Amino acid sequence: MTAVQHTDRLYAGELAKLRESVLYMGAKAEEVLGRGMQALAERDVEGARRLIALDEQIDELEVQIDDLALLILARRHPVASDLRLIAAVLKIVTDLERVGDLGVNICERVIELAAAPTMEGQADVLELGALVGAMLHDALDAFVRADEALARDVLDRDSEVDSRFARIFEDLVARMMQGPQNVDRATRLQSLARYLERIADHATNVAEMVVFMVKGKDVRHSQRGTRG
Amino acid sequence: MSGAAEAKVATTSLSAHHGAVEAVRGVTMQVARLEVTAIVGPAGAGKSTFLRCLNRLHETKPGARVEGRVVIDGVDIYHPEVDPAALRRRIGMVFDRPQPLPGLSIGENVLAGYRLAGERAERPDGVVEATLRRVDLWDEVKDRLSRPAAVLAAGEQQRLCIARCLALKPEVLLLDEPCSGLDPIATARVEEVLNELRRQLTIVLVTQSLSQAARVADTTAFFHEGELIEHDRTDVVFRNPRDPRTENYLTGRFG
Numbered sequence: 220m221t222a223v224q225h226t227d228r229l230y231a232g233e234l235a236k237l238r239e240s241v242l243y244m245g246a247k248a249e250e251v252l253g254r255g256m257q258a259l260a261e262r263d264v265e266g267a268r269r270l271i272a273l274d275e276q277i278d279e280l281e282v283q284i285d286d287l288a289l290l291i292l293a294r295r296h297p298v299a300s301d302l303r304l305i306a307a308v309l310k311i312v313t314d315l316e317r318v319g320d321l322g323v324n325i326c327e328r329v330i331e332l333a334a335a336p337t338m339e340g341q342a343d344v345l346e347l348g349a350l351v352g353a354m355l356h357d358a359l360d361a362f363v364r365a366d367e368a369l370a371r372d373v374l375d376r377d378s379e380v381d382s383r384f385a386r387i388f389e390d391l392v393a394r395m396m397q398g399p400q401n402v403d404r405a406t407r408l409q410s411l412a413r414y415l416e417r418i419a420d421h422a423t424n425v426a427e428m429v430v431f432m433v434k435g436k437d438v439r440h441s442q443r444g445t446r447g
Numbered sequence: 448m449s450g451a452a453e454a455k456v457a458t459t460s461l462s463a464h465h466g467a468v469e470a471v472r473g474v475t476m477q478v479a480r481l482e483v484t485a486i487v488g489p490a491g492a493g494k495s496t497f498l499r500c501l502n503r504l505h506e507t508k509p510g511a512r513v514e515g516r517v518v519i520d521g522v523d524i525y526h527p528e529v530d531p532a533a534l535r536r537r538i539g540m541v542f543d544r545p546q547p548l549p550g551l552s553i554g555e556n557v558l559a560g561y562r563l564a565g566e567r568a569e570r571p572d573g574v575v576e577a578t579l580r581r582v583d584l585w586d587e588v589k590d591r592l593s594r595p596a597a598v599l600a601a602g603e604q605q606r607l608c609i610a611r612c613l614a615l616k617p618e619v620l621l622l623d624e625p626c627s628g629l630d631p632i633a634t635a636r637v638e639e640v641l642n643e644l645r646r647q648l649t650i651v652l653v654t655q656s657l658s659q660a661a662r663v664a665d666t667t668a669f670f671h672e673g674e675l676i677e678h679d680r681t682d683v684v685f686r687n688p689r690d691p692r693t694e695n696y697l698t699g700r701f702g
Contacts, residue, residue, distance in 0.1 A: 223695050223700040223701060224700060224701060225698070225700050226699045226700065227699055296657075296658055298657065298661070298685045298686070298697045298698060299685060299686065299687065299688050299693075299694050299697045299698050300694060301698045302685070303687070434687075435686060435687030
Protein backbone atom coordinates (compact mmCIF):
# COMPACT_ATOMS: atom_id res chain seq x y z
CA MET A 220 0.00 0.00 0.00
CA THR A 221 2.92 2.26 0.62
CA ALA A 222 6.28 2.27 -1.08
CA VAL A 223 8.21 2.49 2.16
CA GLN A 224 9.40 -0.62 3.92
CA HIS A 225 8.66 -2.02 7.31
CA THR A 226 11.58 -1.69 9.72
CA ASP A 227 10.83 -5.22 10.90
CA ARG A 228 11.37 -7.46 7.89
CA LEU A 229 9.82 -10.48 9.56
CA TYR A 230 6.63 -8.48 10.09
CA ALA A 231 6.74 -7.25 6.50
CA GLY A 232 7.07 -10.88 5.43
CA GLU A 233 4.03 -11.89 7.47
CA LEU A 234 1.91 -9.16 5.91
CA ALA A 235 3.13 -10.12 2.43
CA LYS A 236 2.28 -13.74 3.09
CA LEU A 237 -1.18 -12.74 4.26
CA ARG A 238 -1.83 -10.81 1.05
CA GLU A 239 -0.48 -13.63 -1.11
CA SER A 240 -2.61 -16.22 0.69
CA VAL A 241 -5.77 -14.18 0.13
CA LEU A 242 -4.85 -13.84 -3.52
CA TYR A 243 -4.26 -17.59 -3.78
CA MET A 244 -7.58 -18.34 -2.09
CA GLY A 245 -9.25 -15.83 -4.40
CA ALA A 246 -7.69 -17.53 -7.44
CA LYS A 247 -9.16 -20.86 -6.26
CA ALA A 248 -12.59 -19.26 -5.86
CA GLU A 249 -12.30 -17.75 -9.34
CA GLU A 250 -11.28 -21.13 -10.70
CA VAL A 251 -14.33 -22.87 -9.25
CA LEU A 252 -16.58 -20.25 -10.80
CA GLY A 253 -14.84 -20.09 -14.19
CA ARG A 254 -14.49 -23.81 -14.66
CA GLY A 255 -18.01 -24.39 -13.34
CA MET A 256 -19.35 -22.17 -16.09
CA GLN A 257 -17.16 -23.96 -18.59
CA ALA A 258 -18.53 -27.32 -17.39
CA LEU A 259 -22.05 -25.94 -17.89
CA ALA A 260 -21.26 -24.87 -21.45
CA GLU A 261 -19.53 -28.15 -22.31
CA ARG A 262 -21.89 -30.39 -20.29
CA ASP A 263 -18.77 -31.73 -18.60
CA VAL A 264 -19.99 -33.83 -15.68
CA GLU A 265 -16.53 -35.14 -14.77
CA GLY A 266 -15.07 -31.65 -14.78
CA ALA A 267 -17.83 -30.46 -12.48
CA ARG A 268 -17.21 -33.38 -10.08
CA ARG A 269 -13.50 -32.61 -9.89
CA LEU A 270 -14.26 -28.99 -9.01
CA ILE A 271 -16.17 -29.98 -5.93
CA ALA A 272 -12.89 -31.13 -4.36
CA LEU A 273 -11.45 -27.62 -4.87
CA ASP A 274 -13.88 -26.30 -2.30
CA GLU A 275 -12.08 -28.26 0.41
CA GLN A 276 -8.86 -26.47 -0.47
CA ILE A 277 -10.67 -23.15 -0.22
CA ASP A 278 -12.02 -24.05 3.22
CA GLU A 279 -8.55 -25.07 4.34
CA LEU A 280 -7.11 -21.76 3.11
CA GLU A 281 -9.74 -19.83 5.05
CA VAL A 282 -8.61 -21.51 8.27
CA GLN A 283 -4.93 -20.90 7.51
CA ILE A 284 -5.46 -17.22 6.65
CA ASP A 285 -7.58 -16.61 9.77
CA ASP A 286 -4.84 -18.21 11.80
CA LEU A 287 -2.12 -16.04 10.28
CA ALA A 288 -4.22 -12.89 10.73
CA LEU A 289 -4.79 -13.70 14.41
CA LEU A 290 -1.11 -14.42 14.88
CA ILE A 291 -0.22 -11.01 13.43
CA LEU A 292 -2.82 -9.32 15.64
CA ALA A 293 -1.45 -11.02 18.73
CA ARG A 294 2.20 -10.49 17.92
CA ARG A 295 2.35 -7.16 16.16
CA HIS A 296 -0.58 -5.11 17.43
CA PRO A 297 -1.01 -3.62 13.97
CA VAL A 298 -2.34 -0.09 13.58
CA ALA A 299 -3.36 2.26 10.75
CA SER A 300 -3.19 0.70 7.27
CA ASP A 301 -1.83 -2.59 8.64
CA LEU A 302 -4.80 -2.85 11.00
CA ARG A 303 -7.22 -2.09 8.17
CA LEU A 304 -5.55 -4.75 6.02
CA ILE A 305 -6.01 -7.40 8.71
CA ALA A 306 -9.63 -6.38 9.34
CA ALA A 307 -10.32 -6.49 5.60
CA VAL A 308 -8.66 -9.88 5.19
CA LEU A 309 -10.68 -11.43 8.02
CA LYS A 310 -13.88 -10.39 6.24
CA ILE A 311 -12.73 -11.09 2.69
CA VAL A 312 -11.88 -14.73 3.43
CA THR A 313 -15.41 -15.32 4.71
CA ASP A 314 -16.79 -14.04 1.41
CA LEU A 315 -14.36 -16.14 -0.61
CA GLU A 316 -15.28 -19.22 1.39
CA ARG A 317 -18.95 -18.58 0.55
CA VAL A 318 -18.01 -18.23 -3.12
CA GLY A 319 -16.41 -21.68 -2.87
CA ASP A 320 -19.61 -23.12 -1.39
CA LEU A 321 -21.71 -21.53 -4.12
CA GLY A 322 -19.25 -22.97 -6.64
CA VAL A 323 -20.09 -26.43 -5.30
CA ASN A 324 -23.79 -25.67 -5.68
CA ILE A 325 -23.14 -24.58 -9.26
CA CYS A 326 -21.35 -27.86 -10.02
CA GLU A 327 -24.21 -29.90 -8.55
CA ARG A 328 -26.73 -28.15 -10.81
CA VAL A 329 -24.40 -28.51 -13.80
CA ILE A 330 -24.24 -32.27 -13.20
CA GLU A 331 -28.03 -32.47 -12.99
CA LEU A 332 -28.53 -30.31 -16.09
CA ALA A 333 -26.16 -32.45 -18.15
CA ALA A 334 -28.69 -35.28 -18.01
CA ALA A 335 -31.17 -33.29 -20.12
CA PRO A 336 -30.97 -31.40 -23.44
CA THR A 337 -29.65 -27.85 -23.28
CA MET A 338 -32.24 -25.18 -22.74
CA GLU A 339 -32.29 -21.91 -24.61
CA GLY A 340 -32.04 -19.69 -21.52
CA GLN A 341 -28.67 -21.21 -20.67
CA ALA A 342 -26.78 -18.70 -22.82
CA ASP A 343 -28.01 -15.84 -20.64
CA VAL A 344 -26.80 -17.65 -17.54
CA LEU A 345 -23.38 -18.14 -19.11
CA GLU A 346 -23.24 -14.44 -19.91
CA LEU A 347 -24.15 -13.63 -16.34
CA GLY A 348 -21.40 -16.01 -15.21
CA ALA A 349 -18.84 -14.12 -17.29
CA LEU A 350 -19.97 -10.80 -15.83
CA VAL A 351 -19.78 -12.13 -12.27
CA GLY A 352 -16.41 -13.78 -12.91
CA ALA A 353 -15.01 -10.44 -14.06
CA MET A 354 -16.36 -8.73 -10.94
CA LEU A 355 -14.72 -11.28 -8.67
CA HIS A 356 -11.46 -11.04 -10.58
CA ASP A 357 -11.42 -7.25 -10.44
CA ALA A 358 -12.33 -7.19 -6.74
CA LEU A 359 -9.32 -9.40 -5.98
CA ASP A 360 -7.13 -7.37 -8.30
CA ALA A 361 -8.24 -4.22 -6.49
CA PHE A 362 -7.28 -5.88 -3.19
CA VAL A 363 -3.79 -6.80 -4.36
CA ARG A 364 -3.13 -3.41 -5.93
CA ALA A 365 -4.96 -1.49 -3.19
CA ASP A 366 -6.83 0.14 -6.08
CA GLU A 367 -9.80 2.06 -4.75
CA ALA A 368 -11.01 3.16 -8.20
CA LEU A 369 -11.19 -0.42 -9.46
CA ALA A 370 -13.00 -1.48 -6.27
CA ARG A 371 -15.59 1.24 -6.80
CA ASP A 372 -15.98 0.14 -10.41
CA VAL A 373 -16.83 -3.36 -9.12
CA LEU A 374 -19.42 -1.86 -6.77
CA ASP A 375 -21.03 -0.03 -9.68
CA ARG A 376 -21.43 -3.25 -11.65
CA ASP A 377 -23.54 -5.03 -9.04
CA SER A 378 -26.79 -3.40 -10.16
CA GLU A 379 -26.25 -4.69 -13.72
CA VAL A 380 -25.97 -8.23 -12.32
CA ASP A 381 -29.13 -7.76 -10.27
CA SER A 382 -31.18 -6.57 -13.22
CA ARG A 383 -29.87 -9.35 -15.47
CA PHE A 384 -30.71 -11.89 -12.79
CA ALA A 385 -34.26 -10.53 -12.59
CA ARG A 386 -34.66 -10.76 -16.40
CA ILE A 387 -33.30 -14.34 -16.48
CA PHE A 388 -35.61 -15.33 -13.65
CA GLU A 389 -38.69 -13.96 -15.43
CA ASP A 390 -37.65 -15.47 -18.73
CA LEU A 391 -37.31 -18.91 -17.12
CA VAL A 392 -40.70 -18.56 -15.42
CA ALA A 393 -42.15 -17.90 -18.87
CA ARG A 394 -40.44 -21.01 -20.22
CA MET A 395 -41.88 -23.09 -17.38
CA MET A 396 -45.33 -21.87 -18.31
CA GLN A 397 -44.78 -23.01 -21.88
CA GLY A 398 -44.83 -26.64 -20.77
CA PRO A 399 -44.11 -28.94 -17.82
CA GLN A 400 -41.17 -30.51 -19.66
CA ASN A 401 -39.25 -27.25 -19.09
CA VAL A 402 -39.84 -27.00 -15.35
CA ASP A 403 -36.93 -29.13 -14.11
CA ARG A 404 -34.28 -27.49 -16.28
CA ALA A 405 -35.67 -23.99 -15.86
CA THR A 406 -35.68 -24.36 -12.07
CA ARG A 407 -32.08 -25.48 -12.11
CA LEU A 408 -31.04 -22.64 -14.38
CA GLN A 409 -32.82 -20.26 -12.02
CA SER A 410 -30.81 -21.70 -9.15
CA LEU A 411 -27.60 -21.22 -11.14
CA ALA A 412 -28.51 -17.61 -11.83
CA ARG A 413 -29.24 -17.09 -8.15
CA TYR A 414 -25.86 -18.55 -7.15
CA LEU A 415 -24.16 -16.22 -9.58
CA GLU A 416 -26.06 -13.24 -8.26
CA ARG A 417 -24.91 -14.16 -4.74
CA ILE A 418 -21.30 -14.53 -5.86
CA ALA A 419 -21.58 -11.01 -7.27
CA ASP A 420 -22.73 -9.87 -3.83
CA HIS A 421 -19.65 -11.47 -2.29
CA ALA A 422 -17.43 -9.81 -4.89
CA THR A 423 -19.12 -6.55 -3.94
CA ASN A 424 -18.35 -7.20 -0.26
CA VAL A 425 -14.69 -7.77 -1.15
CA ALA A 426 -14.65 -4.50 -3.09
CA GLU A 427 -16.20 -2.66 -0.15
CA MET A 428 -13.47 -3.98 2.12
CA VAL A 429 -10.85 -2.80 -0.37
CA VAL A 430 -12.25 0.73 -0.18
CA PHE A 431 -12.13 0.47 3.62
CA MET A 432 -8.60 -0.88 3.52
CA VAL A 433 -7.32 1.89 1.24
CA LYS A 434 -9.33 4.85 2.49
CA GLY A 435 -10.47 3.85 5.97
CA LYS A 436 -14.01 4.57 4.80
CA ASP A 437 -16.87 2.15 5.42
CA VAL A 438 -19.04 2.06 2.28
CA ARG A 439 -21.17 -0.92 3.28
CA HIS A 440 -24.91 -0.41 3.30
CA SER A 441 -24.59 2.86 1.40
CA GLN A 442 -27.19 3.76 -1.22
CA ARG A 443 -26.27 2.37 -4.60
CA GLY A 444 -24.58 4.95 -6.77
CA THR A 445 -23.84 7.19 -3.81
CA ARG A 446 -21.27 4.98 -2.12
CA GLY A 447 -18.58 7.06 -0.52
CA MET B 448 -8.22 18.63 15.25
CA SER B 449 -11.76 17.56 14.55
CA GLY B 450 -14.35 17.61 17.30
CA ALA B 451 -11.97 19.26 19.77
CA ALA B 452 -13.19 19.86 23.29
CA GLU B 453 -12.54 23.19 25.00
CA ALA B 454 -8.80 23.88 25.28
CA LYS B 455 -7.11 24.00 28.66
CA VAL B 456 -3.72 24.63 27.12
CA ALA B 457 -3.16 26.26 23.75
CA THR B 458 0.20 26.85 22.11
CA THR B 459 0.68 29.16 19.17
CA SER B 460 3.77 28.95 16.95
CA LEU B 461 5.72 27.58 19.89
CA SER B 462 9.42 27.09 19.21
CA ALA B 463 12.05 25.98 21.69
CA HIS B 464 15.83 26.04 21.30
CA HIS B 465 18.67 24.29 23.04
CA GLY B 466 21.40 26.77 22.14
CA ALA B 467 21.47 26.77 18.35
CA VAL B 468 19.32 23.67 18.04
CA GLU B 469 15.64 24.25 17.40
CA ALA B 470 14.03 21.28 19.16
CA VAL B 471 10.43 22.45 18.78
CA ARG B 472 9.40 24.23 15.60
CA GLY B 473 6.35 26.42 15.47
CA VAL B 474 3.92 24.09 17.18
CA THR B 475 0.32 25.28 17.36
CA MET B 476 -1.65 22.81 19.40
CA GLN B 477 -4.59 22.65 21.76
CA VAL B 478 -4.81 20.38 24.78
CA ALA B 479 -8.40 19.67 25.71
CA ARG B 480 -9.59 20.27 29.28
CA LEU B 481 -9.99 17.12 31.43
CA GLU B 482 -8.70 14.83 28.72
CA VAL B 483 -5.57 12.75 28.26
CA THR B 484 -3.45 13.97 25.37
CA ALA B 485 -0.62 11.68 24.29
CA ILE B 486 2.42 12.92 22.43
CA VAL B 487 4.24 10.30 20.40
CA GLY B 488 7.11 10.41 17.93
CA PRO B 489 10.65 9.20 17.39
CA ALA B 490 13.55 10.16 19.62
CA GLY B 491 14.57 13.74 18.98
CA ALA B 492 11.12 14.76 17.81
CA GLY B 493 10.88 17.48 20.46
CA LYS B 494 8.21 15.78 22.58
CA SER B 495 9.87 16.26 25.97
CA THR B 496 11.05 19.77 25.16
CA PHE B 497 7.51 20.70 24.13
CA LEU B 498 6.21 19.26 27.40
CA ARG B 499 8.76 21.24 29.41
CA CYS B 500 7.62 24.44 27.71
CA LEU B 501 4.13 23.93 29.14
CA ASN B 502 5.30 24.55 32.72
CA ARG B 503 8.26 26.79 31.86
CA LEU B 504 10.78 24.16 32.86
CA HIS B 505 12.62 24.33 29.55
CA GLU B 506 13.86 27.88 30.16
CA THR B 507 15.67 26.79 33.33
CA LYS B 508 18.30 25.01 31.22
CA PRO B 509 21.36 27.06 30.19
CA GLY B 510 21.09 28.16 26.57
CA ALA B 511 17.40 27.40 26.38
CA ARG B 512 15.03 29.75 24.60
CA VAL B 513 11.28 29.75 23.94
CA GLU B 514 9.35 31.65 21.29
CA GLY B 515 5.66 31.79 20.59
CA ARG B 516 2.80 31.58 23.03
CA VAL B 517 1.52 29.13 25.61
CA VAL B 518 -1.88 30.06 26.95
CA ILE B 519 -3.44 28.24 29.89
CA ASP B 520 -7.00 29.18 30.74
CA GLY B 521 -6.66 32.29 28.65
CA VAL B 522 -3.46 33.50 30.34
CA ASP B 523 -0.12 33.67 28.53
CA ILE B 524 2.17 31.81 30.92
CA TYR B 525 5.25 33.55 29.51
CA HIS B 526 3.89 36.97 30.47
CA PRO B 527 6.43 38.76 32.72
CA GLU B 528 3.94 38.95 35.57
CA VAL B 529 3.52 35.17 35.74
CA ASP B 530 5.55 33.57 38.53
CA PRO B 531 7.10 30.37 37.13
CA ALA B 532 7.25 28.68 40.54
CA ALA B 533 3.56 29.33 41.17
CA LEU B 534 2.81 28.13 37.64
CA ARG B 535 4.67 24.86 38.21
CA ARG B 536 2.53 24.12 41.22
CA ARG B 537 -0.55 24.31 39.00
CA ILE B 538 1.11 22.35 36.22
CA GLY B 539 2.63 19.24 37.81
CA MET B 540 5.28 17.13 36.17
CA VAL B 541 6.30 13.49 36.45
CA PHE B 542 9.56 12.32 34.88
CA ASP B 543 10.61 9.10 33.22
CA ARG B 544 12.58 7.77 36.18
CA PRO B 545 10.74 7.76 39.49
CA GLN B 546 12.39 10.38 41.66
CA PRO B 547 11.24 10.06 45.26
CA LEU B 548 13.04 12.57 47.41
CA PRO B 549 15.96 10.78 49.05
CA GLY B 550 16.06 10.67 52.83
CA LEU B 551 12.35 11.35 53.11
CA SER B 552 9.76 8.82 54.17
CA ILE B 553 6.87 7.74 51.96
CA GLY B 554 4.50 10.05 53.81
CA GLU B 555 6.95 12.97 53.75
CA ASN B 556 7.40 12.48 50.01
CA VAL B 557 3.69 12.97 49.45
CA LEU B 558 3.74 16.22 51.41
CA ALA B 559 7.12 17.52 50.18
CA GLY B 560 5.88 19.68 47.34
CA TYR B 561 2.89 20.70 49.35
CA ARG B 562 5.04 22.01 52.19
CA LEU B 563 7.56 23.65 49.85
CA ALA B 564 4.63 25.55 48.42
CA GLY B 565 3.98 26.90 51.89
CA GLU B 566 0.78 24.98 52.36
CA ARG B 567 -0.18 23.94 55.86
CA ALA B 568 -2.67 21.17 56.25
CA GLU B 569 -4.72 20.96 59.40
CA ARG B 570 -4.69 17.22 59.07
CA PRO B 571 -1.56 16.28 57.13
CA ASP B 572 -2.35 12.59 57.59
CA GLY B 573 -5.63 13.17 55.84
CA VAL B 574 -3.84 14.74 52.86
CA VAL B 575 -1.42 11.80 52.68
CA GLU B 576 -4.16 9.20 52.76
CA ALA B 577 -6.45 10.96 50.32
CA THR B 578 -3.59 11.54 47.89
CA LEU B 579 -2.20 8.02 48.10
CA ARG B 580 -5.69 6.66 47.51
CA ARG B 581 -5.90 8.65 44.28
CA VAL B 582 -2.85 6.79 42.97
CA ASP B 583 -4.09 3.46 44.37
CA LEU B 584 -1.07 3.21 46.68
CA TRP B 585 -2.70 3.63 50.07
CA ASP B 586 -3.42 -0.02 50.80
CA GLU B 587 0.11 -1.01 49.82
CA VAL B 588 1.92 1.53 51.99
CA LYS B 589 -0.43 2.54 54.82
CA ASP B 590 1.50 0.45 57.35
CA ARG B 591 4.90 1.78 56.40
CA LEU B 592 4.39 5.48 55.77
CA SER B 593 7.44 6.34 57.84
CA ARG B 594 9.74 4.02 55.87
CA PRO B 595 12.04 5.60 53.29
CA ALA B 596 10.46 5.91 49.87
CA ALA B 597 13.44 4.05 48.41
CA VAL B 598 12.05 0.74 49.74
CA LEU B 599 9.21 0.89 47.23
CA ALA B 600 9.32 -0.91 43.92
CA ALA B 601 9.84 1.24 40.82
CA GLY B 602 6.17 1.22 39.87
CA GLU B 603 5.16 2.20 43.39
CA GLN B 604 7.77 4.96 43.42
CA GLN B 605 6.35 6.32 40.19
CA ARG B 606 2.83 6.38 41.62
CA LEU B 607 4.28 8.08 44.70
CA CYS B 608 5.75 10.77 42.43
CA ILE B 609 2.34 11.24 40.85
CA ALA B 610 0.90 11.54 44.37
CA ARG B 611 3.48 14.20 45.24
CA CYS B 612 2.20 16.25 42.29
CA LEU B 613 -1.43 15.60 43.13
CA ALA B 614 -1.01 16.82 46.71
CA LEU B 615 -0.62 20.30 45.23
CA LYS B 616 -3.97 19.92 43.46
CA PRO B 617 -2.60 20.73 40.02
CA GLU B 618 -4.89 21.55 37.10
CA VAL B 619 -2.60 19.96 34.56
CA LEU B 620 -0.36 16.93 34.94
CA LEU B 621 2.55 16.52 32.54
CA LEU B 622 4.11 13.06 32.33
CA ASP B 623 7.33 12.42 30.45
CA GLU B 624 7.51 8.70 29.58
CA PRO B 625 6.37 7.75 33.09
CA CYS B 626 6.38 4.00 32.40
CA SER B 627 9.58 3.68 30.41
CA GLY B 628 11.33 1.65 33.11
CA LEU B 629 8.33 -0.28 34.38
CA ASP B 630 7.18 -3.85 33.77
CA PRO B 631 3.74 -4.45 32.18
CA ILE B 632 1.91 -4.86 35.49
CA ALA B 633 3.43 -1.72 37.03
CA THR B 634 2.68 0.06 33.75
CA ALA B 635 -0.95 -1.08 33.86
CA ARG B 636 -1.31 0.28 37.39
CA VAL B 637 0.05 3.69 36.38
CA GLU B 638 -2.31 3.69 33.41
CA GLU B 639 -5.18 2.78 35.71
CA VAL B 640 -4.34 5.83 37.81
CA LEU B 641 -4.33 8.01 34.69
CA ASN B 642 -7.73 6.60 33.77
CA GLU B 643 -9.03 7.52 37.21
CA LEU B 644 -7.60 11.03 36.97
CA ARG B 645 -8.64 11.79 33.43
CA ARG B 646 -11.90 13.58 34.23
CA GLN B 647 -10.41 15.39 37.22
CA LEU B 648 -7.48 17.13 35.60
CA THR B 649 -5.91 17.71 32.24
CA ILE B 650 -3.14 15.25 31.39
CA VAL B 651 -0.41 15.45 28.77
CA LEU B 652 1.52 12.22 28.37
CA VAL B 653 4.73 11.89 26.37
CA THR B 654 5.24 8.23 25.59
CA GLN B 655 7.42 5.98 23.47
CA SER B 656 4.80 3.28 23.79
CA LEU B 657 2.28 3.51 20.99
CA SER B 658 0.08 0.92 22.64
CA GLN B 659 0.06 3.04 25.79
CA ALA B 660 -1.12 6.06 23.81
CA ALA B 661 -3.76 3.87 22.16
CA ARG B 662 -4.95 2.57 25.52
CA VAL B 663 -4.92 5.74 27.57
CA ALA B 664 -5.21 8.85 25.44
CA ASP B 665 -8.32 10.66 24.25
CA THR B 666 -6.28 12.40 21.59
CA THR B 667 -2.83 11.64 20.19
CA ALA B 668 -0.36 14.08 18.70
CA PHE B 669 2.48 12.92 16.46
CA PHE B 670 5.69 14.95 16.55
CA HIS B 671 8.46 14.60 14.01
CA GLU B 672 11.66 16.63 13.82
CA GLY B 673 10.27 19.26 16.16
CA GLU B 674 7.02 19.73 14.28
CA LEU B 675 3.50 18.72 15.12
CA ILE B 676 2.51 16.54 12.17
CA GLU B 677 -0.92 15.38 13.21
CA HIS B 678 -3.19 15.65 16.25
CA ASP B 679 -6.57 13.98 16.35
CA ARG B 680 -8.78 11.67 18.36
CA THR B 681 -6.72 8.60 19.24
CA ASP B 682 -9.04 6.17 17.45
CA VAL B 683 -8.67 8.21 14.26
CA VAL B 684 -4.88 8.44 14.51
CA PHE B 685 -4.45 4.73 15.08
CA ARG B 686 -6.97 3.55 12.49
CA ASN B 687 -6.67 6.07 9.74
CA PRO B 688 -3.95 8.71 10.13
CA ARG B 689 -3.99 11.46 7.53
CA ASP B 690 -0.31 12.15 7.12
CA PRO B 691 1.96 9.52 5.55
CA ARG B 692 4.69 10.37 8.09
CA THR B 693 2.32 9.42 10.92
CA GLU B 694 1.30 6.27 9.06
CA ASN B 695 4.90 5.24 8.52
CA TYR B 696 5.88 5.85 12.13
CA LEU B 697 2.89 4.06 13.63
CA THR B 698 3.27 1.03 11.38
CA GLY B 699 7.04 0.90 11.84
CA ARG B 700 7.98 1.72 8.27
CA PHE B 701 10.81 3.77 6.94
CA GLY B 702 11.35 5.12 3.45
